[in-house]
Amino acid sequence: MYYNISFDIAAILVLTVIAVGMKTVLYTDTRGHKLMLIYVISVIVSANIDIITAYTICYGHMVPDPLNLILNTLYQYTTVFSVAVAMRTILSYFPGASKTSVIINRTLLYIQAGFVTLNIFTGIMFRFRDGYYAHGPVYFAAYIISLAVVLHMLFVVLKNRSGMPGLMIRIIILFLFLPTVFTVIQMIAGNILLIAFGEAFSALIMLFALETPDYRKLMKTMKELEAAREEANIANNAKSDFLASMSHEIRTPINGILGMNTMILRDSDDPQIIEYAENIRIAGNGLLSIINDILDLSKIESGAVKLQPSDYELSSILNDCYQINRTRAAEKGLEFIFENDPDMPSGYYGDEVRIRQIINNLLSNGIKYTEEGSVLLKAGYIEDDTTKSAGTSGDEDDKPGILKISVTDTGIGIKEEDFDLLFKSFSRLDEIKNRHIEGSGLGLMITNQLVSMMNGTIDVKSEYGKGSTFTVMIPQKVTDRAKPGDLAARFKEPVNSAAKAADIFSAPGKKVLIVDDMKMNILVFRGLLKGTELTIDSALSGVEAIRMTEKTRYDIIFMDHLMPEMDGVEAFHRIHDDKDNPNNDTPVVVLTANAIVGMRDSYLEEGFAEYISKPIDQKKLLSVTKQLLS
Ligand code: ADP
Numbered sequence: 001m002y003y004n005i006s007f008d009i010a011a012i013l014v015l016t017v018i019a020v021g022m023k024t025v026l027y028t029d030t031r032g033h034k035l036m037l038i039y040v041i042s043v044i045v046s047a048n049i050d051i052i053t054a055y056t057i058c059y060g061h062m063v064p065d066p067l068n069l070i071l072n073t074l075y076q077y078t079t080v081f082s083v084a085v086a087m088r089t090i091l092s093y094f095p096g097a098s099k100t101s102v103i104i105n106r107t108l109l110y111i112q113a114g115f116v117t118l119n120i121f122t123g124i125m126f127r128f129r130d131g132y133y134a135h136g137p138v139y140f141a142a143y144i145i146s147l148a149v150v151l152h153m154l155f156v157v158l159k160n161r162s163g164m165p166g167l168m169i170r171i172i173i174l175f176l177f178l179p180t181v182f183t184v185i186q187m188i189a190g191n192i193l194l195i196a197f198g199e200a201f202s203a204l205i206m207l208f209a210l211e212t213p214d215y216r217k218l219m220k221t222m223k224e225l226e227a228a229r230e231e232a233n234i235a236n237n238a239k240s241d242f243l244a245s246m247s248h249e250i251r252t253p254i255n256g257i258l259g260m261n262t263m264i265l266r267d268s269d270d271p272q273i274i275e276y277a278e279n280i281r282i283a284g285n286g287l288l289s290i291i292n293d294i295l296d297l298s299k300i301e302s303g304a305v306k307l308q309p310s311d312y313e314l315s316s317i318l319n320d321c322y323q324i325n326r327t328r329a330a331e332k333g334l335e336f337i338f339e340n341d342p343d344m345p346s347g348y349y350g351d352e353v354r355i356r357q358i359i360n361n362l363l364s365n366g367i368k369y370t371e372e373g374s375v376l377l378k379a380g381y382i383e384d385d386t387t388k389s390a391g392t393s394g395d396e397d398d399k400p401g402i403l404k405i406s407v408t409d410t411g412i413g414i415k416e417e418d419f420d421l422l423f424k425s426f427s428r429l430d431e432i433k434n435r436h437i438e439g440s441g442l443g444l445m446i447t448n449q450l451v452s453m454m455n456g457t458i459d460v461k462s463e464y465g466k467g468s469t470f471t472v473m474i475p476q477k478v479t480d481r482a483k484p485g486d487l488a489a490r491f492k493e494p495v496n497s498a499a500k501a502a503d504i505f506s507a508p509g510k511k512v513l514i515v516d517d518m519k520m521n522i523l524v525f526r527g528l529l530k531g532t533e534l535t536i537d538s539a540l541s542g543v544e545a546i547r548m549t550e551k552t553r554y555d556i557i558f559m560d561h562l563m564p565e566m567d568g569v570e571a572f573h574r575i576h577d578d579k580d581n582p583n584n585d586t587p588v589v590v591l592t593a594n595a596i597v598g599m600r601d602s603y604l605e606e607g608f609a610e611y612i613s614k615p616i617d618q619k620k621l622l623s624v625t626k627q628l629l630s
Pocket of ligand 1 (some may be wrong): 365366368369409411412413414429440441444445468
């Protein structure tokens with residue numbers, strides 16, 4: 001029998017060049033690279049033995065049968081070995097591949113090696129007799145198992161392909177199939193030795209496409225980055241959860257402190273004590289706002305914050321922001337100026353609470369970081385030109401224009417190189433200079449996140465030492481085109497006495513029930529309603545509340561949400577759903593330290609009459625109580 005060995009010789013030449021190249025200029029110190037090099041060398045060895053056996057088979061009558069058997073068996077072993085290394089090389093690209101796939105792969109190769117070994121004693125694959133080479137009954141076993149290995153590996157590659165570049169997957173598939181195709185051709189052609197050539201060809205493609213040092217390094221770096229990102233995500237989620245639960249835990253005792261303090265402020269006549277208590281109030285509120293920021297941030301980061309859009313009146317938000325910050329500015333001796341475009345629309349559709357928060361954050365920073373001069377709040381609306389020209393009034397408001405709010409201060413300013421840090425959490429600039437200014441470094445981060453949730457933008461212009469302007473542009477649909485006129489004039493009007501008097505009322509003979517598992521909260525609650533002449537009963541648990549409501553009819557029930565055993569929501573439903581309970585239609589107000597925006601709506605949907613967040617604001621409590629009693 002005569003064999004054509006020219007392709008084997010070509011393969012040996014090409015593979016030798018590849019091996020030298022891989023060892024020198026293309027060297028990378030990775031597992032994949034080492035495996036690939038072993039593969040190339042093993043194919044060189046097997047091609048050499050293939051050539052030798054081509055001759056020993058051809059000149060069988062001059063070669064002892066046992067030697068021929070040994071050489072051919074050796075060839076079979078080197079083939080199994082090179083397939084095994086090729087599979088390992090591929091697996092090195094898929095570190096996520098399951099252990100089972102590795103085991104299946106290995107088992108198939110062991111079976112193949114087992115057949116080769118068995119053949120030595122039985123001749124089931126091939127044998128030599130009197131110098132003649134003859135195929136045995138399972139001659140194709142080795143080829144079929146090789147094919148099974150390739151198919152199985154193809155399955156592994158496709159299963160683990162997500163996240164890998166498409167080109168890489170295609171090259172690996174080519175690496176798997178080229179030798180297979182050449183093997184099939186050899187089986188058909190019979191006497192042309194093509195397998196090593198197919199292997200050399202595929203090794204060449206693999207080398208240029210994937211085994212270059214840059215590609216391997218890139219892959220390694222990408223994997224490391226991915227792992228680092230995953231770790232960072234896990235750590236960040238743990239941080240958010242921790243912050244959320246901590247801030248919730250902290251709000252509860254602050255509630256007690258601030259509530260008690262309100263009573264000291266109200267009941268004490270001693271100016272010294274009032275001053276101390278006033279300081280507790282300021283510090284307590286500062287602490288509370290930091291806790292709220294942390295809670296907000298962790299909710300935003302975990303994606304729990306959803307915008308709650310509704311129709312709103314911008315002047316009402318601006319008025320609130322104006323009144324709160326005017327006092328703060330006045331305390332620091334700063335001029336506080338407000339300007340608005342008198343022709344801008346009055347009503348919009350959007351998340352009122354979050355817009356108020358954004359404006360307040362910017363204003364409170366402006367005042368915080370300004371020692372002298374002024375803080376200017378400006379509001380305007382930029383129409384979307386395309387909608388304006390759309391004509392009819394009905395269509396006009398479909399596309400949102402842009403609400404533009406800016407805050408300009410004459411404060412310390414920001415260095416240009418610090419602009420990037422502004423919106424990062426917990427980052428505070430000029431730490432030394434700002435040491436005496438309270439802050440957590442969260443306000444702008446939250447502001448930025450909220451603005452981007454609304455598809456808006458925030459822009460900073462600042463000159464270090466001179467002052468800054470923060471401008472937010474938020475797309476908002478218009479719901480009311482009425483012109484507000486000059487709002488500044490309206491805001492400056494003195495608060496009328498009727499509004500002040502609205503807080504104070506007396507309702508003798510009316511009965512309310514407060515349900516809270518903390519005695520101190522009940523004490524605070526009683527204190528806040530002191531002077532209203534209401535009869536106030538209290539219960540320390542949901543179960544006790546149910547018992548009391550079965551006996552006495554109340555005008556309002558105030559129910560804490562989080563209580564051990566039975567929480568406020570369950571107690572509320574038990575009372576309202578019980579036909580025999582005289583309080584099954586009594587308005588129930590939920591009290592909660594769960595001050596996340598959006599909670600109010602979910603409580604109202606639950607059936608509660610109102611929602612009051614803790615620490616309870618006395619004004620809010622009085623107005624809610626008065627409204628529900630009337
Ligand atoms: P903080 O609670 O520290 O005020 P912010 O996130 O609101 O946190 O702001 C981050 C940092 O940006 C501040 O610590 C401050 O250094 C700087 N900064 C914010 N607003 C101004 C401003 N109007 N003028 C100067 N610096 C500012």
